[in-house]
Amino acid sequence: MWLQSTSLLAVVAGYSLLFVVSSNLRQERRLQAHQQQANALIEQQRLISSTETELSGLGLQLTLLDSGTESAPQLQLDADGSAWMVSRQWLNRPGRSPLVEVRQNITEQWRQDRTDQLLLVAAAGGSMLFTALLLRLVLQRGLMVPLAALREQLNRLEADSLNQAPLALNRQPRELQPIAEAFHDLQSRLAKAWEQERFFVDGVAHELRTPISVISGHAQQLSEQPLPSTLQPPVALIEAEARRMGQLLRVLLELARNDSGRLSLAMQQLDPEDLLLVAYERLLPLAPDRLQLAAPSPTALMPIDADPDRLQQCLAALVENAIAYASGPIQLFVTAEPERIVLHVQDQGAGISDQEKAKVLERFTRGSTATGTRGSGLGLSLVQQLISLMGADLVIADAPGGGADVQLRFQRLETTAGTAIAAGSS
Numbered sequence: 001m002w003l004q005s006t007s008l009l010a011v012v013a014g015y016s017l018l019f020v021v022s023s024n025l026r027q028e029r030r031l032q033a034h035q036q037q038a039n040a041l042i043e044q045q046r047l048i049s050s051t052e053t054e055l056s057g058l059g060l061q062l063t064l065l066d067s068g069t070e071s072a073p074q075l076q077l078d079a080d081g082s083a084w085m086v087s088r089q090w091l092n093r094p095g096r097s098p099l100v101e102v103r104q105n106i107t108e109q110w111r112q113d114r115t116d117q118l119l120l121v122a123a124a125g126g127s128m129l130f131t132a133l134l135l136r137l138v139l140q141r142g143l144m145v146p147l148a149a150l151r152e153q154l155n156r157l158e159a160d161s162l163n164q165a166p167l168a169l170n171r172q173p174r175e176l177q178p179i180a181e182a183f184h185d186l187q188s189r190l191a192k193a194w195e196q197e198r199f200f201v202d203g204v205a206h207e208l209r210t211p212i213s214v215i216s217g218h219a220q221q222l223s224e225q226p227l228p229s230t231l232q233p234p235v236a237l238i239e240a241e242a243r244r245m246g247q248l249l250r251v252l253l254e255l256a257r258n259d260s261g262r263l264s265l266a267m268q269q270l271d272p273e274d275l276l277l278v279a280y281e282r283l284l285p286l287a288p289d290r291l292q293l294a295a296p297s298p299t300a301l302m303p304i305d306a307d308p309d310r311l312q313q314c315l316a317a318l319v320e321n322a323i324a325y326a327s328g329p330i331q332l333f334v335t336a337e338p339e340r341i342v343l344h345v346q347d348q349g350a351g352i353s354d355q356e357k358a359k360v361l362e363r364f365t366r367g368s369t370a371t372g373t374r375g376s377g378l379g380l381s382l383v384q385q386l387i388s389l390m391g392a393d394l395v396i397a398d399a400p401g402g403g404a405d406v407q408l409r410f411q412r413l414e415t416t417a418g419t420a421i422a423a424g425s426s
Contacts (some may be wrong), residue, residue, distance in 0.1 A: 015124040038102040064098040083110035162189040216242035294333030304410035
């Protein structure tokens with residue numbers, strides 16, 4: 001729009017300049033012609049004795065005045081619409097001879113000039129309209145369409161397919177080829193850097209997994225041996241830190257796989273209450289006096305579409321967060337909404353403020369209620385990404401009476417409950 005408006009303004013400025021120059025040239029030629037005719041008539045008037053002469057053929061009137069001042073040709077418009085060119089000059093010598101006033105009727109020329117000017121304005125308007133339409137077509141086909149195609153190509157690029165979908169430089173118009181070449185070079189550099197980062201993450205994860213497992217295994221063996229009381233706390237600390245390091249390594253590896261587009265899901269139709277029952281049985285040893293499971297619904301619930309292993313991983317992360325950062329019971333239950341099935345992990349702790357609910361989902365970010373406790377700030381971030389890949393939403397709400405109500409909100413599937421239960425049990 002800016003380019004089209006600027007171009008039209010340039011056309012308007014060009015026509016305006018043409019109009020002004022044309023009008024000035026016509027006026028200048030008219031003044032010169034009048035001056036030449038007036039000079040010739042004044043020379044002839046010296047031989048004429050009358051005080052007023054009219055040359056009807058030329059539309060000129062000569063009048064001898066006793067007083068006045070000499071003036072160059074000027075345009076005068078009468079009340080009846082007639083136009084006159086009037087000039088005055090001395091017949092012989094200034095102040096000692098009559099002053100000759102020459103009046104030339106230019107009404108027809110004046111009207112013709114006005115008509116020509118109106119026609120020029122009409123032609124300029126039509127030309128600008130045609131230029132606008134033609135310019136819009138040219139910009140649409142020569143700029144907007146190629147830019148839209150280039151944008152679609154760039155939007156289709158994924159982190160794991162940068163090398164597999166290079167930009168087609170030969171299909172770009174000449175004006176966009178420098179931009180396309182710059183993007184192509186950037187794409188190649190990003191693909192190379194992404195490959196190096198992926199190899200680095202995979203290599204580090206592979207190299208660290210073995211020593212962490214060895215440290216954890218030996219620490220468990222030592223903890224089972226009769227050790228002096230002075231060695232028992234260090235061995236327990238080594239075992240706990242090795243387990244924590246292994247968990248952190250798994251989370252980082254999952255995030256790296258998700259970033260590179262290599263995290264695959266095995267989606268299935270699952271019964272939500274069966275999922276919570278499996279999670280409750282797995283996680284009950286972590287807090288047997290705090291973890292609670294709500295009674296099953298009297299009516300069968302619609303199934304959800306999810307990866308069972310990844311969903312159990314998400315529920316485990318949410319329950320572990322509630323155990324670490326909240327106090328009181330931790331309740332697992334399911335609610336059914338008109339369009340969604342919601343899995344709840346609800347605690348009775350301090351909760352999460354509204355200002356921090358979006359912040360705690362970022363990587364390496366922890367809420368103010370986590371002060372004084374250990375953690376990496378990656379758990380909720382991983383849950384957020386896994387849930388998003390399953391087509392669901394992670395919502396942090398306030399629990400009744402205080403605490404956090406972390407919800408996993410899944411779209412309802414239009415299938416029978418029996419199919420869902422069979423899929424979940426399989």
